[in-house]
Amino acid sequence: MTEVMTRSAARRASKKTQHVRSVGDWATLIILIAAALLVLFPLLVLTVNAFKTSADYNAAGPLSLPKHFTMEGVISFWTTTRFPLKFMNSFVISLVVAVAAVVLSVLNSFALGIGRVKGNTWIVLAIMLANMMPQEALLYPLYSTFKQIGLYNSQLAIIIIFTVIQSAYGTYLLSSVYGTFPQAILEAAAIDGASRWQILRKVVLPISWPTISVLFVFFFVWTWNEYMIPMAFLMSDDVQTIPLALATLQGQRTMDATTLASASLLSIIPTIIFFIIFQRKLSQGITAGAVK
Template identity: 60%
Template sequence: MAATTAIITSGKTRVRPRGGMTKKRALDWLLLAAVIVGALIVLVPFYLILVNAFKSPVDYATSGPFALPQAIDFSGIQAFWERVNFPQKVWNSIFISGVVAVLAVLISVLNAFAIGIGRVRGRTWIVLLFLLANLLPQEALLYPLYYMFKSVGLYDSVWSVIIVFTVVQAAFGTYLLASVYGTFPKEILEAASLDGATRWQILWRVVFPISRPTLAVLLIFFFIWTWNEFLIPLTFLPSNANQTVPVAISVLTGDRLMDVTTTAGAALISIIPTIIFFLIFQRTLTRGITAGAVK
């Protein structure tokens, strides 16, 4: 069948594509304009960081924040690197975020398996309780957690932050996975039970391999969320040796003075590890998000 149809009008032949619309509607153009504006709003902060990170203080004062640097200057990045011992801060953030991500996913799997597949009593109320743990503001947790960690000797220890974020992230993971495991095919579980598989074998040999893409997505998001946390690490890690990257950036600003070029350089090199992490696991993230779209 021909892809086009011929329309004869006043002795002339006009070819019109078959199917679809010949012109975009006004709504499509409005949506495209909204997407472009949203992209610009997102990209402007990155542009400011990238441009001002390579300026000298004199260049920033004369040309302003939006102008390109007259000469590439690494003094801001070098000042931040030396002032806060950046490699140590990166290691602290990687260690805390990595341990939290692994522990939170493991606890979420165990909790969700018991709630979603084990069918414990009061399943709905338990899931709502885990959801409420994510709705509490962090400011409400600081006072009791401060005295608790003081009393057990975990104040100014990275494990205090690891414990807090593991519980918070695992609460969200349990809420999400419990809903997923609640719809798990019963035929597969019954077949495994008839073959003599125990609960642990069903979890690690049946449920875990099938839900691996979802767990990979949770692992990536838990790592990034923990990396970007600021308030709790600022409160429980006062010593310079235990601080994370976001806390290290905050020490560059004062009440009446801020070194813009150094702060921009700090922001630039602080997001590089997360960008590298995202690029490494980008394919895993894409597969995990689209895993349930195709049967």
């Protein structure tokens, strides 16, 4: 009898616990939905105003729904700024920088974190201090250097500059991760006759791939959104990026609010699509970092 009563009490306690967890789960879900709506609200307002006429905007303001759907703002920005060309410029620069910066970060971090280069701590400290330097301090030295070597007003200059800047951050991050890499795995691979290159390619890379994927996504988006250094280096319309095209139209004061909304929407859509494509890799990388 006592055993039956104990089991019954245990079942009631289990059901109560499950009920509490269920309520907590629902509360968490509601909070996350509210936070997501709060974050997405500016994007929703931007999208609504991008397809609104100037008359609707002036009559009802930015928070009203459009009474007349129009693509005039999108078409105006598309044709005025030669958007396909600017898109390709931004895409090529961001992709090349992301790939090159990830490769450099991995090679540098492997040498500093696993290769145990002499004075690696001081090297990582110097890289960290370099990451803290504002870009404004780099403008004149970079301008003088690339002007002298004939790479001013070229996309190659932007690619070189941001590859170095992004790889410095990637090296600082990955070197601390590789510094805690299990030595037993590396020693076992070396005993089996694996070379340094084989250890990097077959042992280190597969384990650290989620973190590398996160760096790749961040490097791409950061480079895509860069404005100050491209503004100082890319003078010709044929080599400019999307942020520069948007700033140029703003400076000319040729856009109303709806056209500006259309231009802003077109400029951020590629990064949103990029995030959606690599969302799983990004989540895996963040989860791997949290578990580690």
